[in-house]
Amino acid sequence: MGARPVRPPGRRRRRGGRARRPRHRDHRLRPRRHLPARQGGGGLRRGAGPDARTPGARHPPDQVRHPPARRRRRPRHVRPARPRLLRRVEESLERLRTDVIDVLLLHRPDPLADPDEVAAALTSLHRRGLVRAFGVSNTGAPQIARLQARLDVPLVANQLEMSLHSRAWVESGVLLNTPEGAGHGFAPGTLEHCLDHGIRLQAWGALAQGRFTGRQRTPAERATAALLEGLARKKGTTPESVLLWWLTRHPAGIAPVIGTARPDRIRACRDAALNPPDLTHEEWYELWTTARGVPLP
Template sequence: MSSGLIYGCMGLGRWDGEALDAADRARAEAAVEAALAAGITRFDHADIYGHGTAEAVFGAVLAQAPGLRDRIQIQSKCGIRLGTADSPQMYDLRAHTVRARVHESLERLGTGHLDLLLLHRPDPLTPPEEIGAVLTALHDEGVVHAVGVSNMSAVQITALQRHTGPRLVANQLEMGLHRRAWLEGAVLVNTPASAEVGFPHGTVEHCRAEGIELQAWGALANGRFTGLPQDPGDEAVADLLRRLAEDQGTTPETVLLWWLQQHPAGVVPVIGTTSPERIASCSGAVDGSARLSHEEWYGLWVTARGGQLP
Protein backbone atom coordinates (compact mmCIF):
# COMPACT_ATOMS: atom_id res chain seq x y z
CA MET A 1 0.00 0.00 0.00
CA SER A 2 1.08 3.54 -0.67
CA SER A 3 1.85 5.97 2.11
CA GLY A 4 0.57 9.49 2.62
CA LEU A 5 -3.09 10.22 3.29
CA ILE A 6 -6.44 8.50 2.86
CA TYR A 7 -9.59 10.44 2.08
CA GLY A 8 -12.47 9.37 4.34
CA CYS A 9 -15.82 9.44 2.55
CA MET A 10 -18.17 9.32 5.56
CA GLY A 11 -19.34 12.90 4.97
CA LEU A 12 -20.25 12.44 1.32
CA GLY A 13 -23.60 10.75 1.86
CA ARG A 14 -26.82 11.66 3.66
CA TRP A 15 -27.68 10.57 7.17
CA ASP A 16 -31.23 11.98 7.16
CA GLY A 17 -32.73 9.14 5.13
CA GLU A 18 -33.47 11.38 2.15
CA ALA A 19 -32.53 10.45 -1.41
CA LEU A 20 -29.38 11.85 -2.96
CA ASP A 21 -29.91 14.94 -5.08
CA ALA A 22 -27.87 17.02 -7.52
CA ALA A 23 -26.37 19.11 -4.72
CA ASP A 24 -25.12 15.97 -2.95
CA ARG A 25 -23.52 14.73 -6.15
CA ALA A 26 -21.88 18.11 -6.80
CA ARG A 27 -20.49 18.24 -3.25
CA ALA A 28 -19.10 14.72 -3.54
CA GLU A 29 -17.55 15.46 -6.91
CA ALA A 30 -15.89 18.63 -5.57
CA ALA A 31 -14.46 16.76 -2.58
CA VAL A 32 -13.13 13.89 -4.70
CA GLU A 33 -11.61 16.31 -7.20
CA ALA A 34 -9.94 18.23 -4.38
CA ALA A 35 -8.52 15.02 -2.93
CA LEU A 36 -7.16 13.96 -6.30
CA ALA A 37 -5.69 17.42 -6.89
CA ALA A 38 -3.93 17.16 -3.53
CA GLY A 39 -2.40 13.84 -4.59
CA ILE A 40 -4.66 11.55 -2.56
CA THR A 41 -5.55 8.33 -4.34
CA ARG A 42 -6.90 6.18 -1.51
CA PHE A 43 -10.57 6.47 -0.50
CA ASP A 44 -12.12 5.03 2.64
CA HIS A 45 -15.77 3.92 2.87
CA ALA A 46 -18.06 1.85 5.08
CA ASP A 47 -21.38 0.27 4.23
CA ILE A 48 -23.10 2.33 6.96
CA TYR A 49 -21.80 5.75 5.93
CA GLY A 50 -24.87 7.79 5.09
CA HIS A 51 -26.82 4.51 5.27
CA GLY A 52 -25.06 3.47 2.06
CA THR A 53 -25.43 6.80 0.27
CA ALA A 54 -21.74 7.69 0.66
CA GLU A 55 -20.79 4.68 -1.45
CA ALA A 56 -23.65 5.37 -3.87
CA VAL A 57 -22.68 8.99 -4.53
CA PHE A 58 -19.02 8.00 -4.86
CA GLY A 59 -20.08 5.39 -7.40
CA ALA A 60 -21.89 8.12 -9.33
CA VAL A 61 -18.69 10.18 -9.38
CA LEU A 62 -16.77 7.16 -10.67
CA ALA A 63 -19.34 6.55 -13.40
CA GLN A 64 -18.81 10.07 -14.70
CA ALA A 65 -15.01 9.75 -14.78
CA PRO A 66 -13.86 6.97 -17.11
CA GLY A 67 -10.51 5.55 -16.10
CA LEU A 68 -10.60 6.97 -12.58
CA ARG A 69 -11.20 3.59 -10.93
CA ASP A 70 -7.88 2.32 -12.31
CA ARG A 71 -6.01 5.25 -10.75
CA ILE A 72 -7.31 4.94 -7.20
CA GLN A 73 -7.65 2.47 -4.36
CA ILE A 74 -11.00 1.94 -2.67
CA GLN A 75 -11.42 0.40 0.76
CA SER A 76 -14.65 -0.20 2.61
CA LYS A 77 -15.74 -1.60 5.94
CA CYS A 78 -18.55 -3.83 7.13
CA GLY A 79 -19.63 -5.30 10.43
CA ILE A 80 -21.80 -2.63 12.07
CA ARG A 81 -25.57 -2.90 11.85
CA LEU A 82 -27.18 0.38 12.85
CA GLY A 83 -30.07 0.23 15.27
CA THR A 84 -33.70 0.62 14.23
CA ALA A 85 -37.01 0.87 16.04
CA ASP A 86 -37.19 -2.93 15.97
CA SER A 87 -33.54 -3.88 16.48
CA PRO A 88 -30.62 -2.71 18.62
CA GLN A 89 -27.36 -1.59 17.08
CA MET A 90 -25.12 -4.61 16.83
CA TYR A 91 -21.97 -5.97 15.30
CA ASP A 92 -22.39 -8.73 12.75
CA LEU A 93 -19.45 -10.54 11.18
CA ARG A 94 -21.28 -13.75 10.36
CA ALA A 95 -20.10 -15.15 7.05
CA HIS A 96 -23.35 -14.65 5.16
CA THR A 97 -23.63 -11.07 6.42
CA VAL A 98 -20.07 -10.15 5.48
CA ARG A 99 -20.52 -11.62 2.01
CA ALA A 100 -23.84 -9.84 1.48
CA ARG A 101 -22.56 -6.49 2.71
CA VAL A 102 -19.46 -6.64 0.52
CA HIS A 103 -21.51 -7.30 -2.61
CA GLU A 104 -23.93 -4.52 -1.69
CA SER A 105 -20.98 -2.14 -1.37
CA LEU A 106 -19.60 -3.22 -4.73
CA GLU A 107 -22.97 -2.60 -6.36
CA ARG A 108 -23.26 0.89 -4.88
CA LEU A 109 -19.69 1.75 -5.84
CA GLY A 110 -20.08 0.33 -9.33
CA THR A 111 -16.85 -1.66 -9.13
CA GLY A 112 -15.91 -5.31 -9.35
CA HIS A 113 -13.62 -5.44 -6.34
CA LEU A 114 -12.44 -3.67 -3.22
CA ASP A 115 -8.75 -3.02 -2.92
CA LEU A 116 -9.10 -3.48 0.83
CA LEU A 117 -11.90 -4.76 3.06
CA LEU A 118 -11.81 -3.81 6.73
CA LEU A 119 -13.92 -5.34 9.50
CA HIS A 120 -15.43 -2.27 11.14
CA ARG A 121 -15.75 -3.51 14.74
CA PRO A 122 -15.14 -6.81 16.53
CA ASP A 123 -18.15 -9.11 16.79
CA PRO A 124 -17.69 -11.16 19.98
CA LEU A 125 -20.52 -13.54 19.05
CA THR A 126 -19.07 -14.77 15.75
CA PRO A 127 -16.15 -17.23 16.02
CA PRO A 128 -12.88 -16.12 14.38
CA GLU A 129 -12.90 -19.38 12.43
CA GLU A 130 -16.06 -18.30 10.61
CA ILE A 131 -14.84 -14.76 10.04
CA GLY A 132 -11.47 -15.92 8.77
CA ALA A 133 -13.08 -18.40 6.39
CA VAL A 134 -15.26 -15.80 4.66
CA LEU A 135 -12.37 -13.32 4.41
CA THR A 136 -10.23 -16.01 2.83
CA ALA A 137 -12.98 -16.98 0.39
CA LEU A 138 -13.66 -13.39 -0.70
CA HIS A 139 -9.94 -12.85 -1.21
CA ASP A 140 -9.51 -16.07 -3.20
CA GLU A 141 -12.48 -15.13 -5.38
CA GLY A 142 -10.87 -11.78 -6.18
CA VAL A 143 -13.75 -9.84 -4.68
CA VAL A 144 -11.40 -8.19 -2.20
CA HIS A 145 -7.70 -7.82 -2.94
CA ALA A 146 -6.60 -7.36 0.67
CA VAL A 147 -8.15 -7.66 4.12
CA GLY A 148 -7.74 -5.87 7.40
CA VAL A 149 -9.54 -4.73 10.53
CA SER A 150 -10.65 -1.60 12.33
CA ASN A 151 -10.81 -0.84 16.05
CA MET A 152 -9.13 -4.10 17.08
CA SER A 153 -6.41 -4.91 19.57
CA ALA A 154 -3.25 -6.91 18.98
CA VAL A 155 -4.79 -9.96 20.70
CA GLN A 156 -7.90 -9.81 18.51
CA ILE A 157 -5.82 -9.43 15.36
CA THR A 158 -3.64 -12.39 16.31
CA ALA A 159 -6.67 -14.58 17.03
CA LEU A 160 -8.28 -13.70 13.69
CA GLN A 161 -5.06 -14.12 11.69
CA ARG A 162 -4.80 -17.75 12.85
CA HIS A 163 -7.90 -18.52 10.77
CA THR A 164 -7.42 -16.14 7.84
CA GLY A 165 -5.42 -17.16 4.78
CA PRO A 166 -4.37 -13.74 3.48
CA ARG A 167 -2.34 -11.56 5.78
CA LEU A 168 -4.24 -8.85 7.65
CA VAL A 169 -2.62 -5.71 6.30
CA ALA A 170 -4.29 -2.79 8.11
CA ASN A 171 -5.86 -1.72 11.38
CA GLN A 172 -7.85 1.52 11.44
CA LEU A 173 -7.97 3.18 14.86
CA GLU A 174 -8.92 6.56 16.28
CA MET A 175 -5.54 8.26 16.58
CA GLY A 176 -4.54 11.89 16.70
CA LEU A 177 -3.35 14.79 18.80
CA HIS A 178 -6.76 14.95 20.47
CA ARG A 179 -7.36 11.21 20.95
CA ARG A 180 -3.99 10.20 22.37
CA ALA A 181 -4.72 7.00 24.33
CA TRP A 182 -2.71 4.99 21.77
CA LEU A 183 0.31 7.14 22.65
CA GLU A 184 -0.30 7.87 26.33
CA GLY A 185 -0.50 4.17 27.10
CA ALA A 186 3.04 3.71 25.85
CA VAL A 187 4.54 6.09 28.42
CA LEU A 188 2.20 5.71 31.40
CA VAL A 189 3.25 2.14 32.15
CA ASN A 190 4.10 1.82 35.86
CA THR A 191 2.19 4.98 36.78
CA PRO A 192 -1.20 5.33 38.52
CA ALA A 193 -2.62 6.93 35.37
CA SER A 194 -2.00 3.81 33.32
CA ALA A 195 -5.33 2.24 34.28
CA GLU A 196 -7.22 5.30 33.05
CA VAL A 197 -5.98 5.13 29.47
CA GLY A 198 -8.01 2.15 28.31
CA PHE A 199 -6.11 1.60 25.06
CA PRO A 200 -4.95 -2.03 24.65
CA HIS A 201 -1.24 -1.88 25.39
CA GLY A 202 1.02 -3.33 22.72
CA THR A 203 -1.38 -2.88 19.79
CA VAL A 204 0.67 -0.19 18.05
CA GLU A 205 3.86 -2.14 18.63
CA HIS A 206 2.28 -5.36 17.34
CA CYS A 207 1.08 -3.69 14.15
CA ARG A 208 4.49 -2.20 13.49
CA ALA A 209 6.27 -5.50 14.14
CA GLU A 210 3.90 -7.42 11.84
CA GLY A 211 3.88 -4.84 9.05
CA ILE A 212 0.20 -4.00 9.63
CA GLU A 213 -0.57 -0.49 8.44
CA LEU A 214 -2.05 1.78 11.09
CA GLN A 215 -4.73 4.03 9.64
CA ALA A 216 -5.77 6.94 11.85
CA TRP A 217 -9.40 8.01 11.75
CA GLY A 218 -10.25 11.31 13.41
CA ALA A 219 -6.81 12.64 12.47
CA LEU A 220 -8.00 16.25 12.06
CA ALA A 221 -10.01 16.15 15.32
CA ASN A 222 -13.06 17.72 13.64
CA GLY A 223 -11.16 20.97 13.27
CA ARG A 224 -10.83 21.67 16.99
CA PHE A 225 -7.15 22.65 16.57
CA THR A 226 -7.50 24.35 13.19
CA GLY A 227 -10.38 26.75 13.46
CA LEU A 228 -13.19 25.14 15.45
CA PRO A 229 -12.02 25.08 19.10
CA GLN A 230 -14.21 23.20 21.56
CA ASP A 231 -12.49 24.02 24.85
CA PRO A 232 -9.93 26.57 26.09
CA GLY A 233 -7.03 24.15 25.80
CA ASP A 234 -7.57 23.87 22.06
CA GLU A 235 -6.44 27.45 21.53
CA ALA A 236 -2.96 26.75 22.90
CA VAL A 237 -2.53 23.86 20.47
CA ALA A 238 -3.91 25.97 17.61
CA ASP A 239 -1.46 28.77 18.36
CA LEU A 240 1.48 26.36 18.37
CA LEU A 241 0.32 24.73 15.12
CA ARG A 242 0.09 28.15 13.48
CA ARG A 243 3.60 29.10 14.59
CA LEU A 244 5.07 25.83 13.38
CA ALA A 245 3.19 26.13 10.09
CA GLU A 246 4.53 29.65 9.53
CA ASP A 247 8.07 28.46 10.24
CA GLN A 248 7.68 25.63 7.73
CA GLY A 249 5.78 27.63 5.12
CA THR A 250 2.78 25.28 5.26
CA THR A 251 -0.67 24.99 6.90
CA PRO A 252 -1.68 24.06 10.45
CA GLU A 253 -3.58 21.05 9.02
CA THR A 254 -0.41 19.75 7.42
CA VAL A 255 1.58 20.15 10.66
CA LEU A 256 -1.18 18.34 12.57
CA LEU A 257 -0.94 15.43 10.15
CA TRP A 258 2.86 15.48 10.24
CA TRP A 259 2.62 14.92 13.99
CA LEU A 260 0.89 11.59 13.37
CA GLN A 261 3.04 10.61 10.41
CA GLN A 262 6.26 11.16 12.33
CA HIS A 263 5.55 8.24 14.66
CA PRO A 264 7.81 5.31 13.66
CA ALA A 265 4.80 3.00 13.30
CA GLY A 266 4.11 4.67 9.94
CA VAL A 267 0.65 6.00 10.76
CA VAL A 268 -1.48 6.94 7.72
CA PRO A 269 -4.05 9.64 8.57
CA VAL A 270 -7.61 9.48 7.26
CA ILE A 271 -9.03 12.95 6.61
CA GLY A 272 -12.80 13.31 6.44
CA THR A 273 -13.50 16.96 5.70
CA THR A 274 -15.73 17.68 2.68
CA SER A 275 -14.37 21.21 2.25
CA PRO A 276 -12.21 21.44 -0.89
CA GLU A 277 -10.22 24.25 0.72
CA ARG A 278 -9.51 22.23 3.82
CA ILE A 279 -8.60 19.17 1.77
CA ALA A 280 -6.10 21.31 -0.13
CA SER A 281 -4.65 22.51 3.18
CA CYS A 282 -3.67 18.90 3.92
CA SER A 283 -1.70 18.46 0.69
CA GLY A 284 1.66 19.09 2.37
CA ALA A 285 1.27 15.77 4.19
CA VAL A 286 0.50 13.63 1.15
CA ASP A 287 4.09 12.51 0.64
CA GLY A 288 4.30 11.33 4.25
CA SER A 289 7.52 13.21 4.90
CA ALA A 290 6.99 14.77 8.32
CA ARG A 291 9.31 17.65 9.08
CA LEU A 292 9.03 18.28 12.82
CA SER A 293 11.99 18.27 15.16
CA HIS A 294 12.03 16.01 18.21
CA GLU A 295 11.37 19.05 20.39
CA GLU A 296 8.51 20.34 18.21
CA TRP A 297 6.81 16.94 18.18
CA TYR A 298 6.95 16.64 21.96
CA GLY A 299 5.94 20.26 22.32
CA LEU A 300 2.67 19.58 20.52
CA TRP A 301 2.03 16.49 22.63
CA VAL A 302 2.66 18.24 25.95
CA THR A 303 0.56 21.24 24.90
CA ALA A 304 -2.35 19.02 23.85
CA ARG A 305 -2.28 16.99 27.07
CA GLY A 306 -2.17 20.18 29.14
CA GLY A 307 0.59 18.98 31.43
CA GLN A 308 4.07 17.57 31.49
CA LEU A 309 4.85 13.93 30.80
CA PRO A 310 5.58 11.71 33.82
Protein backbone atom coordinates in the same frame (compact mmCIF):
# COMPACT_ATOMS: atom_id res chain seq x y z
CA MET B 1 -55.26 52.41 37.41
CA GLY B 2 -56.57 49.72 35.15
CA ALA B 3 -57.96 46.26 35.57
CA ARG B 4 -56.72 43.18 33.73
CA PRO B 5 -59.53 41.61 31.69
CA VAL B 6 -60.64 38.19 32.76
CA ARG B 7 -60.55 35.52 30.04
CA PRO B 8 -62.69 32.41 30.02
CA PRO B 9 -60.90 29.32 31.37
CA GLY B 10 -59.10 27.22 28.77
CA ARG B 11 -58.53 30.18 26.45
CA ARG B 12 -55.06 31.66 26.00
CA ARG B 13 -54.33 34.91 24.25
CA ARG B 14 -51.62 35.39 21.66
CA ARG B 15 -49.46 38.47 21.51
CA GLY B 16 -51.47 39.82 18.59
CA GLY B 17 -54.60 39.77 20.70
CA ARG B 18 -56.27 36.73 19.06
CA ALA B 19 -57.34 33.91 21.31
CA ARG B 20 -55.92 30.45 20.66
CA ARG B 21 -57.79 27.25 21.24
CA PRO B 22 -56.27 24.92 23.83
CA ARG B 23 -53.96 22.31 22.38
CA HIS B 24 -55.23 18.77 22.27
CA ARG B 25 -53.66 16.74 25.03
CA ASP B 26 -52.43 14.08 22.67
CA HIS B 27 -51.81 16.21 19.61
CA ARG B 28 -50.16 13.33 17.76
CA LEU B 29 -53.44 11.36 17.66
CA ARG B 30 -55.68 14.32 16.94
CA PRO B 31 -57.41 13.96 13.53
CA ARG B 32 -56.29 16.58 11.05
CA ARG B 33 -57.56 17.57 7.66
CA HIS B 34 -55.26 17.25 4.69
CA LEU B 35 -53.72 20.54 3.61
CA PRO B 36 -53.18 21.44 -0.03
CA ALA B 37 -49.73 20.74 -1.41
CA ARG B 38 -48.75 24.40 -1.55
CA GLN B 39 -49.23 24.67 2.24
CA GLY B 40 -47.95 21.22 3.16
CA GLY B 41 -44.47 21.94 1.76
CA GLY B 42 -43.89 18.38 0.65
CA GLY B 43 -44.99 18.53 -2.98
CA LEU B 44 -47.93 16.79 -4.61
CA ARG B 45 -48.72 13.21 -3.78
CA ARG B 46 -49.39 10.73 -6.51
CA GLY B 47 -53.12 10.46 -7.21
CA ALA B 48 -53.90 13.67 -5.32
CA GLY B 49 -56.31 14.75 -8.05
CA PRO B 50 -57.00 18.21 -9.51
CA ASP B 51 -58.41 19.59 -6.25
CA ALA B 52 -54.96 19.43 -4.68
CA ARG B 53 -53.73 21.94 -7.26
CA THR B 54 -56.50 24.43 -6.53
CA PRO B 55 -55.38 27.21 -4.16
CA GLY B 56 -57.30 27.02 -0.90
CA ALA B 57 -58.83 23.63 -1.69
CA ARG B 58 -59.48 21.17 1.13
CA HIS B 59 -60.24 17.50 1.21
CA PRO B 60 -63.66 16.55 2.57
CA PRO B 61 -63.82 16.87 6.37
CA ASP B 62 -64.48 13.15 6.77
CA GLN B 63 -60.99 12.33 5.47
CA VAL B 64 -58.57 12.33 8.40
CA ARG B 65 -55.09 11.01 8.87
CA HIS B 66 -53.13 9.80 11.84
CA PRO B 67 -49.34 9.72 12.06
CA PRO B 68 -47.96 6.23 11.56
CA ALA B 69 -46.89 4.29 14.60
CA ARG B 70 -43.22 4.78 15.38
CA ARG B 71 -41.05 1.84 14.48
CA ARG B 72 -38.96 0.40 17.27
CA ARG B 73 -35.40 1.64 16.97
CA ARG B 74 -33.01 -1.26 16.56
CA PRO B 75 -29.84 -1.23 18.69
CA ARG B 76 -26.63 -0.42 16.92
CA HIS B 77 -24.65 -3.59 16.43
CA VAL B 78 -21.86 -5.22 14.43
CA ARG B 79 -22.47 -8.59 12.82
CA PRO B 80 -19.79 -9.99 10.49
CA ALA B 81 -21.58 -13.32 10.03
CA ARG B 82 -20.74 -15.12 6.80
CA PRO B 83 -24.03 -14.65 4.86
CA ARG B 84 -24.35 -11.02 5.90
CA LEU B 85 -20.69 -10.26 5.14
CA LEU B 86 -20.87 -11.82 1.68
CA ARG B 87 -24.08 -9.96 0.89
CA ARG B 88 -22.69 -6.61 2.06
CA VAL B 89 -19.58 -6.98 -0.08
CA GLU B 90 -21.64 -7.78 -3.16
CA GLU B 91 -23.85 -4.73 -2.49
CA SER B 92 -20.79 -2.51 -2.08
CA LEU B 93 -19.32 -3.73 -5.36
CA GLU B 94 -22.58 -2.89 -7.10
CA ARG B 95 -22.73 0.60 -5.58
CA LEU B 96 -19.07 1.28 -6.40
CA ARG B 97 -19.56 -0.06 -9.94
CA THR B 98 -16.46 -2.21 -9.75
CA ASP B 99 -15.69 -5.91 -9.62
CA VAL B 100 -13.01 -5.99 -6.90
CA ILE B 101 -12.22 -4.28 -3.57
CA ASP B 102 -8.56 -3.56 -2.87
CA VAL B 103 -8.73 -3.67 0.95
CA LEU B 104 -11.75 -4.65 3.05
CA LEU B 105 -11.68 -3.64 6.74
CA LEU B 106 -13.80 -5.22 9.47
CA HIS B 107 -15.09 -2.15 11.29
CA ARG B 108 -15.17 -3.46 14.86
CA PRO B 109 -14.92 -6.83 16.63
CA ASP B 110 -18.19 -8.61 17.38
CA PRO B 111 -18.07 -10.44 20.74
CA LEU B 112 -20.73 -12.88 19.46
CA ALA B 113 -18.91 -13.72 16.22
CA ASP B 114 -17.30 -17.10 15.63
CA PRO B 115 -13.75 -16.36 14.38
CA ASP B 116 -13.79 -19.53 12.26
CA GLU B 117 -16.95 -18.34 10.50
CA VAL B 118 -15.51 -14.87 9.91
CA ALA B 119 -12.27 -16.33 8.56
CA ALA B 120 -14.22 -18.65 6.25
CA ALA B 121 -16.18 -15.69 4.85
CA LEU B 122 -13.01 -13.69 4.20
CA THR B 123 -11.33 -16.69 2.58
CA SER B 124 -14.32 -17.17 0.29
CA LEU B 125 -14.25 -13.51 -0.79
CA HIS B 126 -10.53 -13.75 -1.55
CA ARG B 127 -10.80 -16.99 -3.53
CA ARG B 128 -13.68 -15.59 -5.59
CA GLY B 129 -11.50 -12.61 -6.49
CA LEU B 130 -13.89 -10.07 -4.95
CA VAL B 131 -11.40 -8.74 -2.36
CA ARG B 132 -7.62 -8.50 -2.74
CA ALA B 133 -6.63 -7.88 0.90
CA PHE B 134 -8.17 -7.58 4.36
CA GLY B 135 -7.69 -5.49 7.46
CA VAL B 136 -9.38 -4.60 10.73
CA SER B 137 -10.42 -1.45 12.55
CA ASN B 138 -10.59 -0.61 16.27
CA THR B 139 -9.03 -3.99 17.04
CA GLY B 140 -6.39 -4.92 19.61
CA ALA B 141 -3.40 -7.22 19.25
CA PRO B 142 -4.93 -10.38 20.82
CA GLN B 143 -7.98 -10.20 18.54
CA ILE B 144 -5.81 -9.60 15.47
CA ALA B 145 -3.64 -12.61 16.30
CA ARG B 146 -6.68 -14.83 16.85
CA LEU B 147 -8.20 -13.94 13.47
CA GLN B 148 -4.89 -14.13 11.61
CA ALA B 149 -4.27 -17.68 12.88
CA ARG B 150 -7.36 -18.78 10.94
CA LEU B 151 -6.56 -16.93 7.70
CA ASP B 152 -4.31 -17.94 4.82
CA VAL B 153 -4.01 -14.32 3.64
CA PRO B 154 -2.29 -11.72 5.86
CA LEU B 155 -4.13 -8.82 7.47
CA VAL B 156 -2.58 -5.68 6.03
CA ALA B 157 -4.12 -2.76 7.98
CA ASN B 158 -5.54 -1.74 11.34
CA GLN B 159 -7.46 1.53 11.44
CA LEU B 160 -7.53 3.20 14.86
CA GLU B 161 -8.50 6.61 16.20
CA MET B 162 -5.18 8.42 16.47
CA SER B 163 -4.61 12.16 16.61
CA LEU B 164 -3.16 14.92 18.75
CA HIS B 165 -6.46 14.79 20.67
CA SER B 166 -6.90 10.99 20.86
CA ARG B 167 -3.47 10.12 22.24
CA ALA B 168 -4.11 6.84 24.07
CA TRP B 169 -2.18 4.98 21.37
CA VAL B 170 1.04 6.74 22.41
CA GLU B 171 0.35 7.57 26.06
CA SER B 172 -0.63 4.02 27.04
CA GLY B 173 3.01 2.99 26.61
CA VAL B 174 4.78 6.15 27.74
CA LEU B 175 2.70 6.59 30.91
CA LEU B 176 3.15 3.01 32.07
CA ASN B 177 3.56 2.65 35.84
CA THR B 178 1.96 6.05 36.53
CA PRO B 179 -1.48 6.83 38.00
CA GLU B 180 -2.44 8.65 34.80
CA GLY B 181 -1.48 5.70 32.61
CA ALA B 182 -3.84 3.37 34.47
CA GLY B 183 -6.84 5.18 32.98
CA HIS B 184 -6.03 4.45 29.33
CA GLY B 185 -8.15 1.84 27.60
CA PHE B 186 -5.90 1.30 24.59
CA ALA B 187 -5.04 -2.39 24.17
CA PRO B 188 -1.39 -2.83 25.24
CA GLY B 189 1.00 -4.05 22.58
CA THR B 190 -1.28 -3.24 19.63
CA LEU B 191 1.15 -0.85 17.94
CA GLU B 192 4.07 -3.20 18.48
CA HIS B 193 2.12 -6.18 17.15
CA CYS B 194 1.15 -4.31 13.99
CA LEU B 195 4.72 -3.17 13.38
CA ASP B 196 6.18 -6.65 13.96
CA HIS B 197 3.70 -8.29 11.56
CA GLY B 198 3.69 -5.73 8.75
CA ILE B 199 0.20 -4.41 9.49
CA ARG B 200 -0.16 -0.81 8.33
CA LEU B 201 -1.54 1.58 10.93
CA GLN B 202 -4.23 3.94 9.64
CA ALA B 203 -5.44 6.88 11.73
CA TRP B 204 -9.11 7.81 11.52
CA GLY B 205 -10.06 11.15 13.07
CA ALA B 206 -6.54 12.35 12.24
CA LEU B 207 -7.59 16.03 12.24
CA ALA B 208 -9.17 15.63 15.69
CA GLN B 209 -12.62 16.62 14.43
CA GLY B 210 -11.40 20.20 13.93
CA ARG B 211 -10.65 20.79 17.61
CA PHE B 212 -7.36 22.54 16.85
CA THR B 213 -8.11 24.02 13.41
CA GLY B 214 -11.71 25.10 13.95
CA ARG B 215 -13.60 25.95 17.09
CA GLN B 216 -11.64 25.45 20.31
CA ARG B 217 -13.55 24.82 23.53
CA THR B 218 -10.89 24.31 26.22
CA PRO B 219 -7.80 26.28 27.24
CA ALA B 220 -5.57 23.39 26.09
CA GLU B 221 -7.24 23.36 22.66
CA ARG B 222 -6.83 27.12 22.29
CA ALA B 223 -3.17 26.95 23.28
CA THR B 224 -2.57 24.07 20.85
CA ALA B 225 -4.30 25.94 18.03
CA ALA B 226 -2.07 28.97 18.63
CA LEU B 227 1.03 26.76 18.62
CA LEU B 228 -0.07 25.11 15.36
CA GLU B 229 -0.58 28.53 13.77
CA GLY B 230 2.90 29.62 14.81
CA LEU B 231 4.56 26.46 13.51
CA ALA B 232 2.62 26.70 10.24
CA ARG B 233 3.82 30.28 9.66
CA LYS B 234 7.38 29.27 10.51
CA LYS B 235 7.36 26.37 8.04
CA GLY B 236 5.26 28.01 5.32
CA THR B 237 2.40 25.55 5.47
CA THR B 238 -1.04 25.09 7.07
CA PRO B 239 -2.01 24.10 10.62
CA GLU B 240 -3.70 20.99 9.18
CA SER B 241 -0.43 19.82 7.65
CA VAL B 242 1.44 20.38 10.91
CA LEU B 243 -1.26 18.44 12.74
CA LEU B 244 -0.83 15.49 10.38
CA TRP B 245 2.95 15.75 10.58
CA TRP B 246 2.63 15.09 14.30
CA LEU B 247 1.23 11.66 13.39
CA THR B 248 3.56 10.82 10.50
CA ARG B 249 6.63 11.87 12.54
CA HIS B 250 6.07 8.76 14.67
CA PRO B 251 8.25 5.83 13.50
CA ALA B 252 5.20 3.55 13.24
CA GLY B 253 4.54 4.84 9.72
CA ILE B 254 0.98 5.97 10.43
CA ALA B 255 -1.21 6.73 7.41
CA PRO B 256 -3.75 9.48 8.26
CA VAL B 257 -7.31 9.10 6.98
CA ILE B 258 -8.91 12.47 6.21
CA GLY B 259 -12.60 12.31 7.07
CA THR B 260 -13.81 15.38 5.21
CA ALA B 261 -15.60 16.09 1.95
CA ARG B 262 -14.64 19.79 1.86
CA PRO B 263 -12.11 20.58 -0.91
CA ASP B 264 -10.52 23.39 1.11
CA ARG B 265 -9.80 21.05 4.04
CA ILE B 266 -8.30 18.49 1.67
CA ARG B 267 -6.07 21.13 0.03
CA ALA B 268 -4.94 22.27 3.48
CA CYS B 269 -3.47 18.79 4.04
CA ARG B 270 -1.50 18.83 0.79
CA ASP B 271 1.95 19.43 2.30
CA ALA B 272 1.52 16.55 4.74
CA ALA B 273 0.83 14.21 1.82
CA LEU B 274 3.64 15.41 -0.45
CA ASN B 275 6.47 16.17 1.99
CA PRO B 276 8.12 14.31 4.87
CA PRO B 277 7.23 15.57 8.36
CA ASP B 278 9.01 18.85 9.08
CA LEU B 279 8.93 18.68 12.88
CA THR B 280 11.89 18.52 15.22
CA HIS B 281 11.97 16.26 18.26
CA GLU B 282 11.39 19.25 20.52
CA GLU B 283 8.49 20.61 18.41
CA TRP B 284 6.80 17.20 18.46
CA TYR B 285 6.97 17.05 22.24
CA GLU B 286 5.84 20.67 22.58
CA LEU B 287 2.69 19.91 20.59
CA TRP B 288 2.06 16.81 22.66
CA THR B 289 2.42 18.44 26.07
CA THR B 290 0.43 21.52 25.01
CA ALA B 291 -2.47 19.35 23.84
CA ARG B 292 -2.32 17.39 27.11
CA GLY B 293 -2.68 20.55 29.14
CA VAL B 294 -0.34 19.13 31.79
CA PRO B 295 3.38 18.27 31.62
CA LEU B 296 4.57 14.72 31.20
CA PRO B 297 5.36 12.88 34.46
